[in-house]
Amino acid sequence: MTANLQAKNKSTVIFVTHDIEEALMISNRIIVLGENTISLDLAVDGKPCDRNYGENTKERQEILSALT
Numbered sequence: 001m002t003a004n005l006q007a008k009n010k011s012t013v014i015f016v017t018h019d020i021e022e023a024l025m026i027s028n029r030i031i032v033l034g035e036n037t038i039s040l041d042l043a044v045d046g047k048p049c050d051r052n053y054g055e056n057t058k059e060r061q062e063i064l065s066a067l068t
Contacts, residue, residue, distance in 0.1 A: 020063050030059070032066040040066035 017023050023030050024044060032040035044059055 020060060023063070024059060030063065032063060034066070 015023075015026065028044055030040070030042045030044060031038055032042075040062060042059060042062055
């Protein structure tokens with residue numbers, strides 16, 4: 001639904017989640033916040049609504065590394 005709203009309105013949507021899979025499914029850019037800093041600023045390829053669950057293994061590993 002978030003991806004549809006963004007596409008329809010051509011606007012920026014800030015979505016906060018703790019679920020990596022959810023972030024990978026609906027985002028085209030993921031920012032991981034650390035203590036007083038940005039731990040990761042990651043552009044995700046492809047249109048969010050075209051992605052399948054379980055794709056983006058490389059991106060998932062980058063996010064997990066930024067969280068540790």
